[in-house]
Amino acid sequence: METIQVDTNIHCEQCVDKLTPHLNEANEITKWEFDLSSPIKILKVKGEGISVDRVSTLLGKEGYSIIQQVDKPAKSFWSNRIKWKRASFNIWYVIHFYGWYGGGHEYHRFPYHRW
Numbered sequence: 001m002e003t004i005q006v007d008t009n010i011h012c013e014q015c016v017d018k019l020t021p022h023l024n025e026a027n028e029i030t031k032w033e034f035d036l037s038s039p040i041k042i043l044k045v046k047g048e049g050i051s052v053d054r055v056s057t058l059l060g061k062e063g064y065s066i067i068q069q070v071d072k073p074a075k076s077f078w079s080n081r082i083k084w085k086r087a088s089f090n091i092w093y094v095i096h097f098y099g100w101y102g103g104g105h106e107y108h109r110f111p112y113h114r115w
Contacts, residue, residue: 001030001046001047001048002046002047002048002049002050003044003045003046004044004045004046004050004051004052004055004069005042005043005044005045005069005070005071006042006043006045006052006055006066006067006068006069006070007040007041007042007066007067007068007069007070008034008041008042008043008059008064008065008066008067009041009064009065009067010034010036010041010043010059010064011036011041012036013036015062015064016034016036018062019058019059019062019064022058022061022062023045023058026047026054026058028047028048028049028050028054029045029046029047029050030046030047030048031045031046031047032044032045032046040070042070043055043059052066052069
């Protein structure tokens, strides 16, 4: 079973409703779904012997097109928790030790306190 993910110019539920009969009548497609929540509107199609050209002709019946083929859906920076935690810690560290304007606390600039 092959899986194809394509970026499309489909942007709403009404567009998906227009394409539903065309995608359901295709014999080689066993499952399909749209991801309308992401900024890149991805159509994921699973089936036997399915090709990008066949998906393009099905979308073209209603005037839609494929922008590009996508291997994996793109994740935004904010959806990755590890990157977000690292970035927020780094920002906290810089502000805490160096202050908002870069001056910071004098005693943090040296490994030992100088009294």
